[in-house]
Amino acid sequence: MLDHLKIVQHPLVQHKLTLMRRKDTSTAEFRQLLREISLLLAYEVTRELPMTKTTVETPLKEMEAPLLAGKKMALVSILRAGNGLLDGVLELIPSARVGFIGLYRNEETLEPVQYYFKVPEEISERLVIVVDPMLATGNSSVAAIDLLKKAGAKNIRFLCLLAAPEGVQRMAEAHPDVPIVTAAVDERLNEHGYIVPGLGDAGDRMYGTK
Numbered sequence: 001m002l003d004h005l006k007i008v009q010h011p012l013v014q015h016k017l018t019l020m021r022r023k024d025t026s027t028a029e030f031r032q033l034l035r036e037i038s039l040l041l042a043y044e045v046t047r048e049l050p051m052t053k054t055t056v057e058t059p060l061k062e063m064e065a066p067l068l069a070g071k072k073m074a075l076v077s078i079l080r081a082g083n084g085l086l087d088g089v090l091e092l093i094p095s096a097r098v099g100f101i102g103l104y105r106n107e108e109t110l111e112p113v114q115y116y117f118k119v120p121e122e123i124s125e126r127l128v129i130v131v132d133p134m135l136a137t138g139n140s141s142v143a144a145i146d147l148l149k150k151a152g153a154k155n156i157r158f159l160c161l162l163a164a165p166e167g168v169q170r171m172a173e174a175h176p177d178v179p180i181v182t183a184a185v186d187e188r189l190n191e192h193g194y195i196v197p198g199l200g201d202a203g204d205r206m207y208g209t210k
């Protein structure tokens, strides 16, 4: 069992997160850093993955060796910003199936608005890793996981880059069975629901839309 909340303290992760927070970091640098961090965070969120065995012949001998049961996994990206974490994790687990949940926050109510849902078949039999760089109020991640559970998912982990204490609390109340892996938990949310000090709007910074 993973801990309910894992903060990845690795120096490379913390260094790259600091560079991403800087307001002067360009869109291209931001995307590149997110990709690099996603590879490092993937290491933590993939602990205790389902394994299988295969027979391999080394130059010396035949042996039974462990192998990821990758087809039994699904990575689910919360659009848009989730895609910034998705690609790196998928590179490490290329046989994982991939789903997408389209959600954006209504900027006034901070409630998520759903516009897309497509997940792999047999979702109830897979380990599902949901990815989204930001956990702020928790409204988006709670809604995404509600939808996944309604579709049958039972074994879910949530991977983000940055969280607010409010979002961690909301997830713990709504989905206590879902472990969270993140690089940091910041001070608080501001009156607009942004993480403080945070890094701004991840989607806008990734794609240069503001």
Ligand SMILES: O=P(O)(O)OC[C@H]1O[C@H](OP(=O)(O)OP(=O)(O)O)[C@H](O)[C@@H]1O
Residues within 6 Å of the ligand: 078, 079, 080, 081, 082, 103, 104, 105, 106, 110, 112, 132, 133, 134, 135, 136, 137, 138, 139, 140, 141, 167, 193, 201, 202, 203, 204
């Ligand atoms: O915890 P919450 O308060 O729900 O906030 C977090 C959500 O906000 C951001 O998405 P956004 O709505 O900006 O959509 P985008 O990824 O399309 O930019 C982020 O990627 C999360 O999905």
Ligand SMILES: O=c1cc[nH]c(=O)[nH]1
Residues within 6 Å of the ligand: 134, 136, 193, 194, 195, 196, 198, 199, 200, 201, 202, 203
């Ligand atoms: O600080 C925040 C909060 C929600 N979404 C973001 O991208 N950033």
Ligand SMILES: [Mg+2]
Residues within 6 Å of the ligand: 081, 201, 202, 203, 204
């Ligand atoms: Mg956004």
